[in-house]
Amino acid sequence: MLIVICGATASGKSSLALEIARRLDSIIISADSRQIYCEFDIGTAKPSSKEQQLVDHYQIDICEPTETLTLAEYQQQTQAIIEDRLDRPLLLVGGTGLYLDSITKGLKIPRVSPQPELRSQLSAIGQIQAHSWLSQVDPKAAQKIHINDQFRTLRALEVFYTTGIPISEQQGENPPNYPILQIGLDCDVPASDQRIATRTHQMIEMGLVNEVKYLCQKYGADLPLLNTLGYGEIKQYLAGEIDLNEAIALTITHTRQFAKRQRTWFQKNKQINWFDNSREDLPERVWHKIQEFI
Incomplete structure (x- = not known):
């Protein structure tokens, strides 16, 4: 209990x-x-x-x-x-x-540790472009993540580019x-x-x-x-x-x-x-x- x-x-x-x-x-x-x-x-x-x-x-x-x-x-x-x-x-x-x-x-949490170098590269392209990329690789996640939410956008991209599987498919309860x-x-x-x-x-x-x-x-x-x-x-x-x-x-x-x-x-x-x-x-x-x- x-x-x-x-x-x-x-x-x-x-x-x-x-x-x-x-x-x-x-x-x-x-x-x-x-x-x-x-x-x-x-x-x-x-x-x-x-x-x-x-x-x-x-x-x-x-x-x-x-x-x-x-x-x-x-x-x-x-x-x-x-x-x-x-x-x-x-x-x-x-x-x-x-x-x-x-x-x-x-x-259910993706077992992907922070990837500083990848995050740095993704940050460099700007939030608008990063969110656009997310819309292409994981539209379900992009719909739930506000276009100005840089942290969650980068995390979703980080998970996708590390595992090859959209974060929306790795989440749940x-x-x-x-x-x-x-x-x-x-x-x-x-x-x-x-x-x-x-x-x-x-x-x-x-x-x-x-x-x-x-x-x-x-x-x-x-x-x-x-x-x-x-x-x-x-x-x-x-x-x-x-x-x-x-x-x-x-x-x-x-x-x-x-x-x-x-x-x-x-x-x-x-x-x-x-x-x-x-x-x-x-x-x-x-x-x-x-x-x-x-």
Whole structure:
């Protein structure tokens, strides 16, 4: 049995999961696309060492910042963890929609690793031409991919030119045969915005600036991960482009925008049981739902 706890950033997933996992004597499997990377701790809201000692966490700190873990690799690893421990309830926790869908829906993912040289060549021809090529080799995929969506266009072409098979023929779903309970955390937008602002300031107090400074010195400021949410804004501050207050304000704004996109993604999933994370009795309400399901 798998229990999913999902929701937008700063919705309280980690703290609730810790409480539920301790009650179930279970483990927590992370579904966060940045917590997989070592040393990116504060800015990704990674569970602390103390929290990880209280409950065993998986899929955290499994990849070096200079490496790339594909969705297919994440899925394969996570499925193995789940299948090895299905004798008890397990928790899958995070806000990365594709990571969660890869497990709960059993997405069929082409086993094609990124091809930097091929992508570079395809990028050089321009997005309009690239999408036109995609229309010729994989019209089904081209119909689903917006003409301005460069990432998905390049990925579809990459898969086709690597395997000779259209990506549309390699996709689909193969849901797992074990029961899944999906719990979603949400609240009204003003409350969510306040949670995001509070957490951003907490990250600064915890030492986010020093974390970014250290990572820039160790890996170089051009490391792609250092352009992601929270890190990119502080990097601008360290480069003297903006002051710290501006960096904090930008981080809050960008995080709110990201949370809105996450809500849109999760609202499409009708299997999610939603709970108001602003209620004091949230853990008990979720626990009751889990007991019903078990």
